[in-house]
Amino acid sequence: METYTRELYRALGAMPGDWEYIGYVSKEGADLDLSWFPGRIGESGISGENRFIWAWGELSQVARAARREKVDLVHSPATLGPRRTAMPTVVTMHDMLYWSHPELMTTPLYTAPVKWMERKAAANAARVVTISPTSQREINKYLGVPSDRIDVIPLAGEAPKNVDRRLAGSEGPLILAMGNRRPHKNWGALIRAAALIPALQRPRIVITGGRGDDPLAPLVQSLGMGEWVELKGWIDDAEVARLYSVATALAIPSFAEGFSLPTLEAMEAGLPALLSDIEVHRYVGGDAARYFDPSDDQALAGLLTEVCTDPGLVADMTEAGLARAREFTWARTARDTRAVFEEALLTSRS
Template identity: 30%
Template sequence: MRKPLRLGIDTRDLRTAISGQKTYLEELVRAFKNRQKADIELVLLDTRVPAYLGNHRYLRLAEHLNLHFWKQVVLPLKAWWRRCDVLFTTDYHVPFFRPGFKTVTVFHDAFFFEDPEHYSPLFLKFFHRVTVPAAKKCSHIVVPSIHVQKKLEQWLQLPAQKLVPVYEAPKSIPKSSFSPEEITRKLTDWGIRQHPYILHVGMLNKRKNIPLLIGAFNQVASRFPDMRLVLAGSLNDKEHINDREQILAAIRLSPFTQRIVLTGYVPDADLSLLYGHASLYVFPSLNEGFGIPVLEAFAHGVPVLVADNSCLPEIGGDAVLTFNPKDTDALADQISTVLSNPALAEKMKQAGKARLSHFSWQKAAGELAELFRSIA
């Protein structure tokens, strides 16, 4: 019987990650713990040093140094001390120093190369001078889509076989267990009780292209007088991707401002409720590495529109309709097409459920386990 592989997973990112990256790490750790095979022995590696999440310039500098001291000094020593065979990091950053173990990291996207203006100059310097060279020394770099594999093949000048696509899956959102009275209260609080609505879920930053979605809603709102637009998620306040003023201005200038709902942060139980009552999910992002909300909408039986760029057509397949994310009229036309055609909407719901069968965290964990076994 083969000895179980000791897999070290860096879980520090759970302290700092938001949205998709946090979901990725949480779900994979859960999936590895739930695997029936005994071929992997998990070793979760973390630090007691707190991470700084604010915007103070010098404290952010200290946090950058703290991160890289963990990655380049403490983490490899812990992995060695715990006798890991493979060290897996899910946040791009990986140690140069690898005493007695192999390394695999995850690049969720190619944003650092494609949209450098969305990052601080300091972070980019660390990324290009430390993160990228260390990642190139890994046995493999895991990517979430074929789109990202092709992009990184160009940017990193690496052979395609070193970049391994492993599809992600929807977040494990618990189904709503609210009483009818609680559901009524929550929908009333959001201003959408007895109203159909178009939904977007995620951090509201520059890349998400929310002003275009608001503009498209303005065009269709008169035709669908009961329809609301629900933007579920926090307004991102990070300096280089902050789109707060543009989003708030677009809402303020809309002739239908009273029909646009900003929910702020939404806990998982409430998120299930929002997905479950939505008429349509729209994802107008300018660039994505995977797009977990697309699968979340499929899981809740919601028809989906996605931008015709990056990985989104790859992930959505034949279950989505696409549009040019720089063309407000094109998005408005697609929204009208789905909302005015119940038969099409129902067909998209069924196609979404079928498409969802291609994605699961257990499947992702199994593919990663095979990859780790192949290099140990």
């Protein structure tokens, strides 16, 4: 959501017109580089470190700040939003995972409050923006928002800086995976699939994004995969660029997602994408990616073997991926989002 907010408002700022933007940020956010924001920053004084405190701020304090600033419209870009506003509000809801896959959420005490807050934010919103047809359908189903009040506006990808794909394969076959360790990410499937491949053909697996004691470590140990699987925490830009440069492909075995920004970022960099066969991945990857059943470790093992041994396949996927990524731009996201803002304003005045 941070990438979405930053790139959307950077692109909105580049559009013509006399729009004025005021950003309302957390206490921690105010200390960051916010030069990308095309307007004035207002510090909320509310910490974003505690989910409940920040959610309370979204529900109650945003409306007060908006009233104080006499704004014409409120945009909440991170799923939650104010419970009640005097002016029209647009809320961007990225996914409905707490509703559709509660069993895969790692914060069960947070699930019921989030669902209540999402329901309140959606009820107050003049319009809801979401990022895929999957999420649109689920917002309609779980929150009761009419489909004609929901606008699907996809995200865009931008390749990490300083990636050199001429180095691809220079460290041997390597499958890259990036993301948090929430159960819906299904990283265990990637480790189990690699274990099914004969050792002489087996690619290395690098999974970044862990924090603290990695919950994947016991699986790696139990399968004897320590030599082939490297579990990393959050990595800096230089390491991201290195891994994107040397990797054979990116793999995402998720059971569910709201979108798939890493897919577009990989394709933009020239890195083939291997994706679980779920609707949202088909929406993003199109014909440029290769797909597998996230519950079928053997099918994933076969696909890993294929991409690591067939240079022609990699070349075809790279070319198709670059073309696919060009279809998604932040300029398009900004243009369509501002059209939603204008519609919300127009409706409120009629």
